[in-house]
Every structure is written in structure tokens, then in C-alpha cells.
Amino acid sequence: MKKLPVLAMILCLIIISGFVLQQGMADPLKKSDQSATSPRQTISLDGSGWRIWLDENAEWENDSLFAPGEFNLSDLPVNPPTCGWKNLQTLGRPCETPVCIEQLYANGDPGFFYHGVSWIYRDIQVPSDWKGKIIHLDIARARVRVEIYLNRKLAGYDLCCETPVEFDLSRYLEFGKSNHLAIRLTNPGGSRGFDDAFQIHWGRYTLPSGRDFSGLDNVSLTVTNPVFVSDVFVMNQLPAKARNVLVKVSVENTTSENIRGNLKVKIEDEQKDLPVNLKKGINTLEIPLSVPRAKL
Structure with a gap:
């Protein structure tokens, strides 16, 4: 944290x-928060360009869950969209981030809820001069389990995403090309009140109280040396x-060497x-x- x-x-x-x-790199998406000569560039992915799809056929209730520091990413199960990666591009609806699933799909019904898997995805153009840099995906907050897929490969996992989290995408990116970023959210439910004693049951796991709705907060890329x-x-x-x-x-x-500076x-x-x-x-x-x- x-x-x-x-x-x-x-x-x-x-x-x-x-x-x-x-020398800093040119910003391919949105104007960076830093000057062109800064060694750190932050590129916002907020706003339009995203799509969202509810994967209602995805199984999740009996998944094994993994806390930070208790897993190797390469050992985790890969969960592609049940519609197939190719079909995902045409399904769902356009959206902007930050996004709340219940707000987008409730159609004014205050009792609407969606517990399960959803996908929020877009393409990002990655400049060739980013090669050799460190590129992190920063998510301000999400609900509740997050899996990051880059070019259909699992590139990140987190179960504590109601706090800010970052994922190192450096070795998964294809430089000088368009890359497909897909964020898989799983919401097991939660409380719509302020009851701290409320517990969330997810299969054989019991989680602390949390919000009932799901969504994705601010998203950005951070590029550093x-x-x-x-x-x-x-x-x-x-x-x-x-x-x-x-x-x-x-x-x-x-790097693999000691650095003096x-x-x-x-x-x-x-x-x-x-x-x-x-x-x-x-x-x-x-x-x-x-x-x-x-x-x-």
C-alpha cells in the first residue's frame, strides 16, 4: 500500500x-502530468475508449483465493472470457472510467445488483521507445478481485483492490504496437449499509465487510527508468x-548491477x-x- x-x-x-x-518520451495517450524531461511519466487511461461486458456464465463462487505475497503469478489459473477473446471485442457496451457496474446497468432500479465476473477492456498504443523502461498499471481502487490480462496473458492479480494497487506490465507489453488490456473483476457481493459486522461469504472463504457494488476507479500508466x-x-x-x-x-x-548516484x-x-x-x-x-x- x-x-x-x-x-x-x-x-x-x-x-x-x-x-x-x-530525455522523456512523447505521450501516446493523454498529456502527462510531468514535463517532457521528467524520468517519470504518468499517462491517464481515464475517460472514453473502454468497453464493459458482464460475463454471467463465468464460474467464480468456488474459486481458490490468494492474498498478496502468497502466490506466484505463473501458478494461478487463467480465466479467459467465456465468450472467447475474439468475441469479447464486439460484446458489451462502451463506457468511461471511473465506472460503476450497478450505475451503468441498473436503469434506475435501486434494487439492482450484479454479483459475479465482469470485463472492462480497451486497446493501448505502446511506443517503441518505451522498451527498456518500467511500465506500471496503476488502479486507484476496484471491487473486489482484479485479474489483469495483457494480450490475453495473465499479467496481474490482486484481492485487496479497494486500496490503490499497481501491476508491472513491462515484460508483457509489445512495444511499438497496439496492446489489448482487459481487467477482469469479480464481485462476491457486500453490504449496502454501514454495518461493519457484515461478513461476505465467498465459497469456503469469509471476507470482511465491503460495498455491494462493483466497479473500477481511476486507471493510469506510470513509465519510469x-x-x-x-x-x-x-x-x-x-x-x-x-x-x-x-x-x-x-x-x-x-537492473542486475549496483548503481551509484x-x-x-x-x-x-x-x-x-x-x-x-x-x-x-x-x-x-x-x-x-x-x-x-x-x-x-
Whole structure:
């Protein structure tokens, strides 16, 4: 889960080194939130271009469920649409994301519900110069099990999608081509009130209370270099009103080599530069900072 800073200040985190500071790529979908020279590009997939189809014949009630960290993706069952991949392109109806299934199909009936499998899908054009980059699919929230299929291959799975989740699509993409992205949602039901004691029964599993409706929130692609900041967490430090913070930065190195560079952390006018030696995998760094002008 992503950790968000809670201080009333602006955190500006910049990686400055030869392995990160490279020319940005052109945005093939929608204008990026960053400048053209940023090593991190965020491309929104929200809005039109999607289709949705209710897979009412799909079996799901007795599925085995897998929590994060308890599975290898290659070992999971593959669940293609019951209509077949080819027919999926012509079935369903156009939609925009974010999308709520009950809102789209209820036709004004407040008692309408749909428990089961649905597909939300579209084509995305992937530039050839993205090859060698790390491309994540970011979903702000979904209900409740999510399976990601890219070009008909299972590329992601998550059972906790009512919190933000990301999937690394890098090795599944075909660069310089159109790629078919299909998101398979399974909704076992839930509560339409505010009863925290309500439990959801899914086959032999019991899940905590959740909403009865299903849908997909904001969706985007994040493109980074092979070495990138994967998480930032800012903690206030004692004593009270001392205006000291601890910045925890996770930097992921997806290359096979140790990478040397400089990490710059800046909060308003306060800044620290420190040399780093990043091993393969996730490197967590802790940087103490004092921000005398902060109004807490």
C-alpha cells in the first residue's frame, strides 16, 4: 500500500544521476502530468475508449483465493472470457472510467445488483521507445478481485483492490504496437449499509465487510527508468514543535548491477544531497531533515 505524507508542506523528491536523468518520451495517450524531461511519466487511461461486458456464465463462487505475497503469478489459473477473446471485442457496451457496474446497468432500479465476473477492456498504443523502461498499471481502487490480462496473458492479480494497487506490465507489453488490456473483476457481493459486522461469504472463504457494488476507479500508466522511486513516506519526529522529519525513500533498482548516484531530497528551502549505492531490488533510505519554517 502506498504511504502518503501527512505534513502540511510540499515534498519535492528528485533523483539526479546519469542513470535516471534521461530525455522523456512523447505521450501516446493523454498529456502527462510531468514535463517532457521528467524520468517519470504518468499517462491517464481515464475517460472514453473502454468497453464493459458482464460475463454471467463465468464460474467464480468456488474459486481458490490468494492474498498478496502468497502466490506466484505463473501458478494461478487463467480465466479467459467465456465468450472467447475474439468475441469479447464486439460484446458489451462502451463506457468511461471511473465506472460503476450497478450505475451503468441498473436503469434506475435501486434494487439492482450484479454479483459475479465482469470485463472492462480497451486497446493501448505502446511506443517503441518505451522498451527498456518500467511500465506500471496503476488502479486507484476496484471491487473486489482484479485479474489483469495483457494480450490475453495473465499479467496481474490482486484481492485487496479497494486500496490503490499497481501491476508491472513491462515484460508483457509489445512495444511499438497496439496492446489489448482487459481487467477482469469479480464481485462476491457486500453490504449496502454501514454495518461493519457484515461478513461476505465467498465459497469456503469469509471476507470482511465491503460495498455491494462493483466497479473500477481511476486507471493510469506510470513509465519510469529501470531505477526509480517506488515509495516516499514522511514522518514527524519528536520532540513536538521541533520541526524535524524523517523522510523514508524506497528506490527500486531493476537492473542486475549496483548503481551509484546522488539522491536529492528537498522540502521547501531545506535540502539534502547524499551519494547512494543501490543494490538490485528495493533500497530503503532514511533521511532526517529539519524544516524550521514549517507551520505545524
